[in-house]
Amino acid sequence: MAVRKKYIAGNWKMNxxxxxxxxxxxxxxxxxxxxxxxxxxxAPPYTALSEVKKIVKGTNVLLGAQNMSNEKSGAHTxxxxxxxxxxxxxSAVIIGHSERRIIYGExxxxxxxxxxxxxxxxxxxxxxxxxxxxxxxxxxxxEIVTNQVVNGLKGVTEKDLSFVTIAYEPVWAIGTGKxxxxxxxxxxxxxxxETLEKLYSKELAQKMIIxxxxxxxxENAGALLSMENIDGxxxxxxxxxxxxxxxIINSIK
Ligand code: PGA
Numbered sequence: 424m425a426v427r428k429k430y431i432a433g434n435w436k437m438n439x440x441x442x443x444x445x446x447x448x449x450x451x452x453x454x455x456x457x458x459x460x461x462x463x464x465x466a467p468p469y470t471a472l473s474e475v476k477k478i479v480k481g482t483n484v485l486l487g488a489q490n491m492s493n494e495k496s497g498a499h500t501x502x503x504x505x506x507x508x509x510x511x512x513x514s515a516v517i518i519g520h521s522e523r524r525i526i527y528g529e530x531x532x533x534x535x536x537x538x539x540x541x542x543x544x545x546x547x548x549x550x551x552x553x554x555x556x557x558x559x560x561x562x563x564x565x566e567i568v569t570n571q572v573v574n575g576l577k578g579v580t581e582k583d584l585s586f587v588t589i590a591y592e593p594v595w596a597i598g599t600g601k602x603x604x605x606x607x608x609x610x611x612x613x614x615x616x617e618t619l620e621k622l623y624s625k626e627l628a629q630k631m632i633i634x635x636x637x638x639x640x641x642e643n644a645g646a647l648l649s650m651e652n653i654d655g656x657x658x659x660x661x662x663x664x665x666x667x668x669x670x671i672i673n674s675i676k
Contacts, residue, residue: 429461429648429675430588432549433662434489434517437468444471448478450665453482461568461655461675464515464549465662469503476512487549490523492524493536505544508551515547517657519575521594525555530576538575540613542583549588549634549657550575552615556595564593565614572618581623588632589615590657596637597657605646605653608635614651648675 439447444467444656455463466487467475479486492502508516518541519534534550541548552571554564568591579587591611593603603611612633619628636657647653659666 425630427630427654429484430464430634431461431668432487432515432517432590432634432657432673433466433668434520434636434657435465435467435534435662436522436661438663439467439471441471441474442469444663445474445478447663447665448475448484451668452478452482452484454665455672456482456671458483458672459497461630461672462565463672466517469493470512480512485515486513487517488510488513489517489520491516491541493533493540494537495540501610504597505540505546506557507629508548509544510583513546515549515616516541516549517549517590518638519551519571521592521597522552525594526617531571533578535575535577538587539578542579547586547588550589551590551592551636551657552659553594553597553637559593559595564611568611569618570616574623576622581627583629584619584627588655589632590634590636591615592636592657594637598636598638602638602643602647603635605650608647609650609652612650613653616652639671641667644671647675 437595461469462483464487466489476486486506493623494505497505523529554567556565596602616628619631632654634655634657636651639658640661
């Protein structure tokens, strides 16, 4: 079986002014200095990216963005382009987060267009999928997540898949304090891996990093991260406190 390196990412969402972001990044960089067993990324708000870049430069902490435009440039008021992200040192972008899907109406094909653009521009992507509570209760979790994966990866070749990490984030577990049980999460991760196997190959499916997200905290991280198909975490709330984010990183066995 492929040995997959763990990947822990912090999604700061719409939090932290520049000074606060710089302080948090400093604490994380310092605390993560000796970490070698996982890949680490932090995604501050756009307004703090340039300053946070100065802190993470040359360290083992990568700079990420929380979203980007599906267009390269031009008349798109309020949007941020991939070149702008690269310009400030971003190397990974979160695409298709459920808050983008639900609050801002992003659909699978729109998300797919962003993924294709990111890959074309050689930017790493964390591609988020996940079912709502209603969908889970209707017994449709596997079907919804499978469709999101298939639609989001349309046109992504085997070779390009190396730019993509998938984050399974059940919508009902985000920011709610409710976490999927280790087993429930792992079951969905397994279905995602089987979907990748059908779309690509067994070898690629085994190599794919699939993060779990949704109320990950120091108390539950160790158990989640020790599940066979869970290769990391996309952390929201607990990534806003260095101590908690570092404890999640340190919970990797
Ligand atoms: P949470 O957010 O850890 O606060 O639940 C996770 C996410 O939305 O990525």
